[in-house]
Amino acid sequence: MSRTAPASARAATYDELLARARAGGLGPDPAALRISVAFTTRQAVRHEGRGTGYRNEVLSLRLAEAVGSCAVEPGALPDGAVDDCAGADLARLLAHPVPAVRVAALDAYLMHVTPHTPDHGARPVALPAGTSLEKSRARAEAVAGLLVLPPGSTVLVVGVVNSLLEALRSRGLGYVPCDLKGGVTEWGETVVTDALAAAGRCDALLVSGMTLGNGTFEPLREHALRSGKQLVMFAQTGSAVLPRFLGHGVSAVCAEPYPFFWLDGGPGTLHRYRADLPGGTR
Known part of the structure; x- marks a missing residue:
């Protein structure tokens, strides 16, 4: 990595x-x-x-x-x-x-x-051309692949993206979907609205960069730092900001600067960052 x-x-x-x-x-x-x-x-x-x-x-x-x-x-x-x-x-x-x-x-x-280059810690991941759903699923695979968890673990997903939930299920991972809007997922699962309240019963956190703008990022970062849990960020919001918190609660970032995958059917690039995980795994 x-x-x-x-x-x-x-x-x-x-x-x-x-x-x-x-x-x-x-x-x-x-x-x-x-x-x-x-x-x-x-x-x-x-x-x-x-x-x-x-x-x-x-x-x-x-x-x-x-x-x-x-x-x-x-x-x-x-x-x-x-x-x-x-x-x-x-x-x-x-x-x-x-x-x-x-x-x-x-x-x-x-x-x-500090643009997204290897000199600044980024590893590019090619995003293939395709339909909106194909590209969404490809991005989800790149994001979910940053989690290092055994099957049966539970992930708090803040910012519900159905493709991400699919990617977690395919890895044998459970999840608690969370979004300020509440509601239900594509599969009728209840979406909780209080991320911090749900974080304690989860083994890791998978969090949207949108939390930077709505003020909910810092409490989640602090929870991950105190508990030693993995906090993986998927970031269209703040793609260049969130890598700055590696080692301070954030364990990995999948950064996606503008233009985002949903704007174009052609190929694109994601940029993955990762801090050392427990046990020295990278």
Whole structure:
């Protein structure tokens, strides 16, 4: 597996990482950098053969060659947020009152400073061309493959993706699906809404990067750190942010920067990161 980024590039908490970025401690002075393009991507999905669908909305900010992103609940982004970001200096956006703007700005900054390359600890994984469902399943295999668990273990899945649940079942793993929206899975399983309450009865955590934007990431990271459980992140939101927490509660990251797999039928690339696991396994 890939080597990880240098320890100096990591952070103990999200607030610490954000503060270091604002102070210029991770690279160029953010006050001297400007966002050239700000945009949102909205989609509605119902894969062929699936009985349920879902919607996504993502705020993305372009800094030079880099794009940083943060998913939000559809309709939650304030009117004018995109206009407020376009042309703004990065320092202002790192202190923006809207959490999603801060996350997207930090993601863009870190994508600019430490892109997903082997030098920064990333291992590329080719995502083949295919239908939306084929690509979803291929991504799920890449994500689930970062878990090192014996059959019969139970995984807390925060951010319900049916393809991920399929991939876990194929490995003989049980799961507790969790999402703030609640509801049921494709197979009628109840989706819990309190991730931290469910974490104690699970052996590992598989968590969406969207938790960065809604404020639920830190409690889950702290739980994993205290308990010694694996915490694997699948990250369209904060794909360049989450590798910074390897060794500080996060054990692995499957990073997927913009453009995401659901935007195009052609081939793509995921970037996997992994910290040392108990017993020295990598």
